[in-house]
Amino acid sequence: MKETLHREVVIVGSGPAGLTAAIYAARAELRPLVIHGPQPGGQLTITTEVENYPGFAEGIQGPELMQQFEDQAKRFGTEFLITFVNKVDLSQRPFTLWTEEGHEIKAETLIVASGASAKWLGIPGEAPAPEGLGGLGVSACATCDGFFFKGKSIVVVGGGDTAMEEATFLTRYASRVTVVHRRDSLRASKIMQDKARGNPKIDFIWNADVKEILGTSETGVKGIKLQDNKTGEESEFACEGVFIAIGHKPNTDVFKDWLDMDAVGYIKTAGVSMATNIPGVFACGDAQDSVYRQAVTAAGTGCMAAIDAERFLDSLPVATPTGEEVTIEGEVVSADHEQITMPDGEVVSNHPDGQPPAEGANQPAVVYARPSTELPS
Numbered sequence: 232m233k234e235t236l237h238r239e240v241v242i243v244g245s246g247p248a249g250l251t252a253a254i255y256a257a258r259a260e261l262r263p264l265v266i267h268g269p270q271p272g273g274q275l276t277i278t279t280e281v282e283n284y285p286g287f288a289e290g291i292q293g294p295e296l297m298q299q300f301e302d303q304a305k306r307f308g309t310e311f312l313i314t315f316v317n318k319v320d321l322s323q324r325p326f327t328l329w330t331e332e333g334h335e336i337k338a339e340t341l342i343v344a345s346g347a348s349a350k351w352l353g354i355p356g357e358a359p360a361p362e363g364l365g366g367l368g369v370s371a372c373a374t375c376d377g378f379f380f381k382g383k384s385i386v387v388v389g390g391g392d393t394a395m396e397e398a399t400f401l402t403r404y405a406s407r408v409t410v411v412h413r414r415d416s417l418r419a420s421k422i423m424q425d426k427a428r429g430n431p432k433i434d435f436i437w438n439a440d441v442k443e444i445l446g447t448s449e450t451g452v453k454g455i456k457l458q459d460n461k462t463g464e465e466s467e468f469a470c471e472g473v474f475i476a477i478g479h480k481p482n483t484d485v486f487k488d489w490l491d492m493d494a495v496g497y498i499k500t501a502g503v504s505m506a507t508n509i510p511g512v513f514a515c516g517d518a519q520d521s522v523y524r525q526a527v528t529a530a531g532t533g534c535m536a537a538i539d540a541e542r543f544l545d546s547l548p549v550a551t552p553t554g555e556e557v558t559i560e561g562e563v564v565s566a567d568h569e570q571i572t573m574p575d576g577e578v579v580s581n582h583p584d585g586q587p588p589a590e591g592a593n594q595p596a597v598v599y600a601r602p603s604t605e606l607p608s
């Protein structure tokens with residue numbers, strides 16, 4: 232067993248969400264500890280040009296952007312620990328996290344910013360070598376591996392923005408890129424579709440399921456086995472690389488026994504705050520966002536989670552997913568803000584003087600009449 236660390240704010244994940252949370256918590260002098268796996272910086276470090284992160288008029292490379300985040304977090308005293316969290320106990324505060332390296336970490340507040348990972352099809356040939364051809368022509372990251380496919384014929388699987396982006400990017404290297412999609416229309420945004428459809432190096436195979444990736448460890452990828460899901464007809468398609476681009480899964484498995492999540496694994500947060508169902512645990516970024524999933528929204532929610540953690544540590548009420556607010560002492564403010572349930576169960580008024588308001592006291596000062604839709608005769 233390695234040392235036990237005890238911190239006021241522990242952040243799991245070092246993408247835009249986790250590092251923004253770290254910057255805010257560090258500037259609030261909470262000495263945050265960021266725990267991240269061997270791929271620091273999250274998904275942006277496997278991206279090239281980022282053109283939509285505000286503040287960079289000419290765009291910036293993903294890895295460079297994340298290096299800036301990290302340097303900024305370090306400047307205010309953020310500590311980093313490179314390891315995986317493999318077990319947590321969130322039954323009481325301080326929360327306990329255990330890592331693969333054998334650390335035991337006590338956290339007064341926890342910010343989950345563990346992001347999301349690429350999804351796989353689960354077909355023969357897809358697994359990492361030596362079981363499959365992963366690393367021998369199968370990849371889920373065009374930016375990482377596209378360079379190895381100069382002059383080759385590549386298949387991209389998927390019909391969303393990621394698939395269009397990867398296909399377009401891969402035409403820099405490949406002789407031909409074929410997008411294989413399971414339906415006859417794309418999920419991708421119009422602009423991304425237009426870019427891919429207009430690219431003379433890209434073509435499409437529709438209504439097709441990839442059943443197997445063909446090849447051996449000696450030859451690498453030689454093709455794919457396809458099935459037309461309208462006719463059932465099977466065929467083989469020759470290619471030398473396969474990029475799987477079918478979406479992502481949030482990296483939240485280690486928290487699943489504790490935190491409320493949707494069916495995919497996205498952590499449920501309060502909406503008006505980044506609070507989870509457990510007071511003192513907050514979530515931000517792609518671990519809780521199935522809709523926007525952008526670097527800037529991740530950073531924004533990281534900021535919110537850090538401010539929520541600061542408020543919680545300052546004994547101030549923080550909104551929870553039920554609409555109630557909780558404090559670190561265990562007081563619960565009702566969703567209508569009318570009353571407080573104290574830790575011993577006593578219920579008291581939440582009005583300034585402890586008394587319920589006098590009749591009419593909370594009425595707005597001016598009440599505007601609803602304008603008539605009828606014209607005066």
Ligand code: NDP
Pocket residue numbers: 351352388389390391392393394396413414417418419420476477478479522523524
């Ligand atoms: P999406 O969930 O949007 O798309 C996944 C695609 O993969 C869909 O076309 C889906 O098919 C297909 N798919 C899923 N599972 C399977 C399977 N088992 N077998 C075959 N096909 C499968 O994920 P993306 O990663 O593309 O995008 C995620 C989010 O990130 C989106 O909001 C997107 O807009 C955003 N994004 C934005 C970018 C940009 O603007 N630069 C770049 C990349 C992503 P079906 O359509 O039939 O469901």
